[in-house]
Amino acid sequence: MKTVMYCGTLFDGTTGQTAKNQVIVIEENKITEILEKSQYQPEADDKIIDCSDQFVMPGLIDMHVHLAFCGKAALTELTEPPELVALKALNNAQEDLMGGFTTVRDAGFSSLRGAQAVRDAISSGIVWGPRVFTSGMYITQTGGHLATTYSQESFGQQIFKPVNTADSPDEVRTACRMMLKYGADQLKLMVTGGVLSNSGGVGEQNMSYEEIVAAVEVGKMHNRVVSCHAHGTSGILAAAKAGVTSIEHCTMVDDEGIEYMLKNNVAAVPTLIVLHVLADGLSKGVAQSAVDKAAYLLPKHADNIRNAYERGVRCVFGTDTGTPLGPHGYQHKEFVYMAEAGISSEDILLAATRYAAELLKWEDQIGTIQPGKFADIIAVKGNPLEDISSLNRDTISFIMKDGIVYKNEQN
Secondary structure: OOEEEEEEEEOOOOOOOOEEEEEEEEEOOEEEEEEEHHHOOOOOOOEEEEEEEEEEEEOEEEEEEOOOOOOOOOOHHHHOOHHHHHHHHHHHHHHHHHOOEEEEEEOOEOOOOHHHHHHHHHHOOOOOOOEEEOOOEOEEOOOOOOHHHOOOOEOOEOOOOOOOEOOOHHHHHHHHHHHHHOOOOEEEEEOEOOOOOOOOOOOOEOOOHHHHHHHHHHHHHOOOEEEEEEOOHHHHHHHHHHOOOEEEEOOOOOHHHHHHHHHOOOEEEOOHHHHHHHHOOHHHOOOHHHHHHHHHHHHHHHHHHHHHHHHOOOEOOOOOEOEOOOOOOOOOHHHHHHHHOOOOHHHHHHHOOHHHHHHHOOOOOOOOOOOOOEOOEEEEOOOOOOOHHHOOOOOEEEEEEOOEEEEEOOO
16 A cells, blocks of 8 residues: 655755645655646555645654753753663653654764664664664763763762773774774864853863864774764864864854865754853753853854855755753744745755755665655645744644654644
């Protein structure tokens, strides 16, 4: 039996263009045909999904979530048992899917194998959820971003160095290889300070150029993505020179950093939403230090991303969902903030579909609606190309991932 989807407007993700009155034919979990409606003759046993008055597009991809974190005002999960955090993470992943995100990239988990366990449980069919692409634990430095938040292990003293803490190029190589040994899909580095930790100035560079290069070398040897957290200008420049795959946040990028991003084909994952949320979070329980850092960075972020985008840097959709006041499945305001930063509606939709799939190196499987690819498809009430704010959890009326329907308000 075939599933046949009638589309009022189809954005297939191959370009920024749309087509009217199209039919998507799905068999099992794959797309087999795309035709004009007038060319398709329904068969008696076809399962019809009628979205003929809706905007149909590939399933959304969020390139920066933290499945371990639940969007509370504080990151309590950092000190909770890893088994409990993994169960919470599964629920978070399912919320993301119900928000239309059929694929998520976990940008750093609080335990060595938690995200991989969630990924594998979903991919093997034990539980349901989105496709998960994992970083394992993020790799940081002694006293670096989020390194100081780990619980102490013995009589109030930490008696061993965490596996993800690295303080030299050789230690970075070891940490990277350990992440890959335990099944991470990519490597995630903490290159500068952060808003949510007591690691010094939010923009100060914490990982040296030589250390970043060591991670990039390991990534290239194993054909893995290497992404880095970087707010400050010098850290962004070092990461861009080293040739990482993507720079997360990319807050204080300057012209020199942009030049190296273009030279080395480095993408930006801006996560604009998180600074907006944190800067306004004091009354909601966010720590004063985090509010102050976010408020300092916020006015500069959109302008710098606009400059990078206009110069030709590829911007890919990501939200930092799971961090304080960022609940999973409700991260769609990022689309609006990307538009306010000057990114075109076409590129915003591509940023959350094809561009994201290409960054993951999964472009042969997901990211566009084409024959042979997995049937990851959503439908929206409204036209996001005309009004990007029309793409949100409430307006997404249909969600299919891997040929399975998780939401259908058509019938």
